[in-house]
Amino acid sequence: MIEVKNLRKQFGPKLAVDGISFTVAKGEVLGFLGPNGAGKSTTMRMLTGFLTPTDGSVKIGTHDMALAPVAAKSLIGYLPENAPSYPDMTVSGFLRFAAEIRGLSGSERDIAVDRSMDYCFLKPVRHQTIDTLSKGFRHRTCFAQALLHDPEVLVLDEPTDGLDPNQKYEARNLIKRLGETKAVIFSTHILEEVDAACSRVIIIDRGRIVANDTPANLKKKTPNGKLEDLFRQMTVSDTGTKHS
């Protein structure tokens, strides 16, 4: 469903993403791991058509993002980093707006909004304006927006960021469940999440893929079977020190 070929992104002199290629099939949950500044968000922004790649291509389903952006985008549900939404709108108003943009109207729209609110436990705050909500609710409102049209592809940039442990647990279960029928890619720097939800892991460092395997296989590569050690071995922190 997602096919990324040799993706590169240059910001001025800085090469943020340096030739990344991977595919995600339906029924797969791909965990996107990497230290801060490794190029995770930039990759996801190119994947969803927000940023134009310097080089390389993105294909969603049968649609090329550069050639048919609207068709490609209609297959994606996207939760951007920091979960932006319109603070002066109510939760249900915001979701109705997003559903309409997705081409849903009338009762179809209301059913979709209702279902998304159920998924994300938003029913109690549906009539509240978003700026009165706690961070967790705001985050889930944006998450709900990504699920409205029952997309075939889900791109989630740090979906569990800012959630409390209970909410994190719920979110992981939701991702796992959604991954049974969709192609899901989500970024995180919480390693236990990879174990809990992913069928495959990509570790990126300084814009390049340094590992692409199942969590079980990756664990075998370390002497004590801990993903954390592998992560530290393979990546450089933004303070510039290589861990050993």
Added chain:
Amino acid sequence: MNRNVANTMIIAKRELAGYFTSPVAYVFLIIFLLLTGLFTFMIGRMFERNEASLDAFFMWHPWLYLFLVPSVGMRLWSEERRQGTLELLMTLPITQWQAIVGKFIASWAFLALALVLTCPLVFTVEYLGSPDYGAVVSGYIGSLMLAGAYLAITCFTSSLTRNQVISFVLSVTICLIMILAGWPPVTDFVRGVAPSLVEFVTAFSVMTHFEGFQKGVIDSRDFLFFASVITFSLFGTSLMLRSLRA
């Protein structure tokens, strides 16, 4: 309905509703009506003119709009950038133009509403005598075009920055330059320095092009002037947004 139109309207609907969920809309409408009243009657001396026309009303519009229109439009793109919702908007299955036009239309419709609310003035001149309704209608059309031109400029400046204040100041400055290019003290100065340039400079002024509308003349060139300022500014907005995503 055509998907293009439908998407533009969905964007416009959300944007327009946004004005009314905050006090912004009400504060703006009240201030707008107070100021037009003040300028028309106190400074324009509409009653002392002894004529049933809205000249005393329309003549202030280029100056009134100078501050009021940027205050309506300054948040259009700045706020999307600051809140990060730009990313959301640009990854929804719509084109960039649908978003730009939708947001522009919403704000323009809001300004049109403010203008409609000045209709008691029309009743006043009707009561005073028999006004030239051609001039009244063309005055309103001209005023709406003028507001649209200022608004499009503000739309562009708001795409340049995530800061609403900067967006406001920039658009006031650009609009002011477009007023001054046709303001007698400035045109007299230009005439003194380089007489051949006078026509060139005044051609860029909103004053020159708004004048005809006030007199009841809808000249296609004046209409075209405002329409091209709008098109040009929205095109600039599109380029700016594209460069943000490059």
